[in-house]
Amino acid sequence: MDFFNRKQHSLFAEQCPVAELAKQYGTPLYIYSRATIERHWHAFDQAAGERPHLVCYAVKANSNIAVLNVMARLGSGFDIVSKGELMRVIEAGGDPKKVVFSGVGKTSEEIAFALNLGIYCFNVESAAELERIQSVAQGLNKVAPISLRVNPDVDAGTHPYISTGLKENKFGISIEQAPELYQYASTLSHINIQGVDCHIGSQLTEILPFLDALDRVLKLVDELAEQGIALSHIDVGGGLGVCYDDEQPPHPKEYAEAIAQKLTGRDLTLIYEPGRAVMANAGILVTEVEYIKVSEDRNFAIVDAAMNDLIRPALYQAWQAIIPVEQRDDVASAQYDVVGPICETGDFLGKDRALAISAGDLLAIRSAGAYGFTMSSNYNSRPRAAEVMVDGSESYLVRKRETFSQLWQGESLLPL
Numbered sequence: 577m578d579f580f581n582r583k584q585h586s587l588f589a590e591q592c593p594v595a596e597l598a599k600q601y602g603t604p605l606y607i608y609s610r611a612t613i614e615r616h617w618h619a620f621d622q623a624a625g626e627r628p629h630l631v632c633y634a635v636k637a638n639s640n641i642a643v644l645n646v647m648a649r650l651g652s653g654f655d656i657v658s659k660g661e662l663m664r665v666i667e668a669g670g671d672p673k674k675v676v677f678s679g680v681g682k683t684s685e686e687i688a689f690a691l692n693l694g695i696y697c698f699n700v701e702s703a704a705e706l707e708r709i710q711s712v713a714q715g716l717n718k719v720a721p722i723s724l725r726v727n728p729d730v731d732a733g734t735h736p737y738i739s740t741g742l743k744e745n746k747f748g749i750s751i752e753q754a755p756e757l758y759q760y761a762s763t764l765s766h767i768n769i770q771g772v773d774c775h776i777g778s779q780l781t782e783i784l785p786f787l788d789a790l791d792r793v794l795k796l797v798d799e800l801a802e803q804g805i806a807l808s809h810i811d812v813g814g815g816l817g818v819c820y821d822d823e824q825p826p827h828p829k830e831y832a833e834a835i836a837q838k839l840t841g842r843d844l845t846l847i848y849e850p851g852r853a854v855m856a857n858a859g860i861l862v863t864e865v866e867y868i869k870v871s872e873d874r875n876f877a878i879v880d881a882a883m884n885d886l887i888r889p890a891l892y893q894a895w896q897a898i899i900p901v902e903q904r905d906d907v908a909s910a911q912y913d914v915v916g917p918i919c920e921t922g923d924f925l926g927k928d929r930a931l932a933i934s935a936g937d938l939l940a941i942r943s944a945g946a947y948g949f950t951m952s953s954n955y956n957s958r959p960r961a962a963e964v965m966v967d968g969s970e971s972y973l974v975r976k977r978e979t980f981s982q983l984w985q986g987e988s989l990l991p992l
């Protein structure tokens with residue numbers, strides 16, 4: 577559930593009329609709802625009950641520091657994949673001791689930076705990375721807390737680009753090889769084995785693959801215990817899907833409780849790394865219709881947002897709802913392809929949508945709070961959108977619209 581609702585004909589973000597926000601801040605505009613973020617975060621946090629647990633929000637989904645700060649104030653942990661994300665967490669007032677560091681390509685500099693901040697755990701993705709963490713930690717005279725990311729080889733049944741738990745993917749260590757690597761890790765002087773983690777993919781709409789993966793990981797936990805390696809936490813990754821169209825993913829509470837239940841009787845801290853499930857429906861992208869173009873076999877609504885602002889439709893053929901900000905009954909509804917101004921056929925936000933609109937109207941692309949702004953770019957030299965957070969009847973500009981001179985900031989001409 578989110579807090580973007582229609583009152584009569586007008587769309588509201590919490591108590592703020594979206595049309596007024598668009599007027600005040602311009603378009604394209606990302607709008608986030610604080611109440612929605614908090615509601616979704618609490619669903620994960622509360623579902624774990626009395627079990628020691630940590631919700632490590634996946635920063636990649638939306639890394640605006642105001643978003644991170646809302647979660648930091650709730651006591652959230654964070655799942656990061658780069659030094660940049662870690663620096664954002666710190667800037668936002670997050671606690672580095674609640675940070676897990678994922679990703680297949682951590683550099684020595686990133687490892688040193690995270691070690692010096694005293695993060696909770698490195699989610700190690702390969703034997704080579706383990707060696708590197710050992711050597712960086714040794715150089716700094718520190719002990720690195722680690723977990724091995726295992727690949728349980730389950731099919732998440734999601735889009736191939738965001739499926740990560742199969743053997744053929746680049747992520748993690750195969751679950752069969754994991755015991756050997758744990759044994760080796762236990763011999764390393766500057767490594768402290770803490771846990772195990774897995775992440776099988778994103779936008780999963782069924783609970784079964786999560787539970788299958790967990791069963792396999794728990795088997796590994798038992799096997800390791802028999803070999804004298806006791807783990808203190810299990811990190812189940814992220815991946816819970818949201819409703820973009822007519823998907824029916826389990827509710828975060830249902831998902832989180834089912835997982836927590838599997839750990840009954842075990843002395844393990846539970847870590848979740850949700851990204852999309854917290855943020856997707858906590859944000860919309862507002863855009864203005866510049867032109868209506870009627871061609872022989874298609875109608876186009878040409879809008880001022882484009883694939884550089886929201887790449888999910890172009891990259892994954894993702895479907896996101898597009899609704900008018902003000903409902904009209906004075907124009908007829910027609911089928912439109914909603915497209916941006918970028919010079920690529922792939923630059924669309926939605927195809928074949930029934931809309932009653934004319935030029936100058938505002939549209940809201942829903943479920944845009946996750947993997948929206950963070951995947952945006954300056955392609956076609958388009959300044960990136962502004963971002964606003966609403967909180968009840970207040971709105972705050974949490975990122976200014978980029979200026980044109982920022983586009984070439986850092987570039988320079990050749991000498992004469």
Ligand code: LLP
Binds near residue numbers: 777813814850852892
């Ligand atoms: N943990 C790890 C290790 C991950 O790789 C990811 C996402 C997450 C947690 C968070 O997953 P979530 O709860 O958000 O599903 N850009 C794509 C999604 C890529 C997800 C990458 N990893 C999209 O727009 O659909």
